[in-house]
Amino acid sequence: MKHLEANFDGLVGPTHNYAGLSVGNVASLSNASAKSNPRAAVKQGLAKMKALHDMGMTQGILAPQERPDIYTLRRLGFTGTDAEVLAKAAKQAPAILSACCSASSMWTANAATVSPSADTANQKVHFTPANLANKFHRSLEPETTGRILKSVFASDKHFKHHQHLPDNDAFGDEGAANHTRLCSDYGTAGVELFVYGKHAFDRSQPAPTKFPARHTLEACQAVARLHELGENNAVYIQQNPDVIDQGVFHNDVIAVGNGNVLFYHQDAFADTEAALSEIRTKFGDNELHFIEVKRNEVSVQDAIKTYLFNTQVITKPSGEMAIIAPSECQEHEGVYAYLNELVTRNTPVKQVHYFDVKQSMQNGGGPACLRLRVALSEQELAAVNQSCLIDDALFQTLNNWADKYYRDEVSFADLADPSLLLESREALDALTQHLQLGSVYQFQR
C-alpha cells in the first residue's frame, strides 16, 4: 500500500493583523502595530499550497477561525450588541480586543500533534489539538481546531481525535511545531521526536529565564500516551533553554525533520549527543542523515532572522527531497550560500524552492509554521474530506473568494469595526460551503 505525507496549510483569516501578542517571538514584537494586508497574506499562503500541489504533493487546507471572538469578549464581561461589545472592548481593553482578533490559527503547525497509523497501537491516525496555553490569543483556538479536524478527518475507522490537554502551563502544548517524525518511509513505524522547553513538575531541571518555555515534557508524554506510541516510537528532547531566551520560541525555528533526515542547528538541543544517540538506537539499522548546521556556518540569530529551519523538508514523488524556504533565506547572503552548498552534499536534500510568505513571517511564522503534516495511507487519504484538498479549481475559487471578502489593509482601529466582523462571518460561511465543512463555527450553530 502506498503512503504519503500530506501538508494541511492554514488559510489566513480575514482579520490577519500585527498586534505584538507573542512575547519571546521576536518578529511578532518588532512588528507590533504595523499595518497588515490580509488579502496578500491569504494569497501568499495559497500560492505556496498551489506550488506544492504542482510539485505532485498532496496539499490540504485547514479553515481559519472566527475572529473577532465575540464569545470570549462576552465571557470577559463586555455586553450589548456585537457592535457594542467591540466598541467597549476597544475603549476599555484594547489589548484584549487585539488578542480576540488574531488570525493566529493560520499557523497550523500549532494546531495539533498528529501520529500516523504506522506508529500507533490501534493503527489509526491520532490527532490531539494543541492547547496553546501559554498565549491568551492562541489559547482561544483548540476547541474550534478540534471541530475543524474532525470535519476534515471524519472517519472513525481511520482517525482518532483526542481532546486538547488541560489548559494550564503544566501541560503547555504547542503541537507539531515541537514534534517531528523520522521514518524510512511514511508507511513504516517511525521515531517521533517530542521537543519540550521545560519540565513542569521538576524545578531542578534547566529552563529558560528570559522568555517562556511554552511546551512541557509532561505535555509531550501525555500526547504520546494518548496516541498509544510504543517505547521505540518516541524520543523526548529538551530544547536548549539558551536559544529559547534568544527568541527560538518553538523548536521548528531551529530544527526540522523529514523521512530519514534531521536538519538542525548545533545549539538546538540541551544535550544533542544524548538525543542523537537515542534516535539512532530507536531508528534501527536504516540509513539516517543528521545534518547539523554549525554556529560558524549560520548563527542562531541568522537562523531566527531568516527562518532557515522553519523550512518544509518534503519528499517529492521522485523520491528526492526539497526544502521549501521563505524568501528571507534567499535574501541573506550567508544562508543562501549555505543552502546552495547543502544541495550538493551527499544527503537526500537536492533542491530548494523559495516562497514569499512575508505577511506571515512578520508575525514569526514561516513556511513550516503554516502547515500541519499528516502521513496517510491511500485508504486514509480517501477517507479525508476531499473538498479540503487543493487542486487548480479550488485554488482559483479561493483566490476569487479572497478578492471578494478580504481587505488589503487592517490596523488596530479596524478591529473594532463591526463591518469587519460581518465580512469575516460572511467569508467563513462561504468558505465552509466551498470546503464542505458543515457548521464548525459558533455563529453557524
Ligand SMILES: NCCC[C@H](NC(=O)CCC(=O)O)C(=O)O
Ligand atoms: N508557529 C508560528 C507561530 C507564530 C505565532 N505568532 C503570533 O501569534 C503573533 C500574533 C501577533 O503578534 O499579532 C506565535 O507566536 O505563536
